[in-house]
Amino acid sequence: MTSARTRERLVDRLKRQGIADETVLDRIRNVPRHLFVDEALASRAYEDTALPIGQGQTISQPFIVARMTEALIAGGRPEKVLEIGTGCGYQTAVLSPLCGTIYSIERIGAIQRRARRLLRELDIYNVRFKHGDGWKGWPTHAPYDGILVTAAPPNLPEVLLEQLAPGGRLVIPVGPAGRQTLVAYTHQGGQFECEDLGAVSFVPLLQGRT
Numbered sequence: 532m533t534s535a536r537t538r539e540r541l542v543d544r545l546k547r548q549g550i551a552d553e554t555v556l557d558r559i560r561n562v563p564r565h566l567f568v569d570e571a572l573a574s575r576a577y578e579d580t581a582l583p584i585g586q587g588q589t590i591s592q593p594f595i596v597a598r599m600t601e602a603l604i605a606g607g608r609p610e611k612v613l614e615i616g617t618g619c620g621y622q623t624a625v626l627s628p629l630c631g632t633i634y635s636i637e638r639i640g641a642i643q644r645r646a647r648r649l650l651r652e653l654d655i656y657n658v659r660f661k662h663g664d665g666w667k668g669w670p671t672h673a674p675y676d677g678i679l680v681t682a683a684p685p686n687l688p689e690v691l692l693e694q695l696a697p698g699g700r701l702v703i704p705v706g707p708a709g710r711q712t713l714v715a716y717t718h719q720g721g722q723f724e725c726e727d728l729g730a731v732s733f734v735p736l737l738q739g740r741t
């Protein structure tokens with residue numbers, strides 16, 4: 532169920548859906564997604580679907596993780612990346628070797644502790660974690676070459692654009708439940724170019740931390 536053949540089938544499916552970046556496809560092939568979900572769900576880990584990870588949260592669908600990663604690195608390898616919504620850490624693991632350092636914020640402490648442990652077991656060391664509310668970004672390390680948000684606010688938090696370096700990209704789902712769109716903003720000469728990447732379904736970006 533977690534064999535090379537099962538993973539290859541997922542990669543083929545993502546290619547058919549338009550994921551073309553070989554470095555991204557390689558990460559989908561090599562990151563052991565079954566370790567990021569409960570054992571009871573491990574047999575479904577290489578299906579292209581979101582799965583529960585506890586506390587009402589989900590591990591994102593592989594297609595969406597691939598799409599967001601591809602959009603984030605489209606302009607070249609980002610040195611500093613801010614990730615809002617560590618969750619189980621799967622997106623973090625996929626992105627890890629494709630950028631310099633990831634600064635990752637999660638509002639649920641228990642979920643982030645598990646992610647931190649697992650990423651260390653997978654020998655992923657270029658991640659700095661913060662247990663906190665990502666609504667205001669992480670100004671201390673700004674500006675970022677990339678910002679990836681994996682939970683959806685109803686409207687774009689403008690402060691995130693302010694933390695984007697020139698040439699940097701922000702990839703974020705925006706909108707209320709049932710009407711979210713994945714959007715990529717590129718910081719270009721003081722302006723922000725905006726690209727619509729299609730309809731998505733994410734858990735909401737919430738206030739505060741627990």
Ligand code: SAH
Binds near residue numbers: 615622
């Ligand atoms: N990136 C994960 C998916 C995470 S689901 C993956 O690879 O599968 C979204 C995560 O965002 C949840 O863990 C949720 O707790 C977190 N989240 C929601 N609002 C947040 C906020 N304001 N700040 C930080 N994290 C938040």
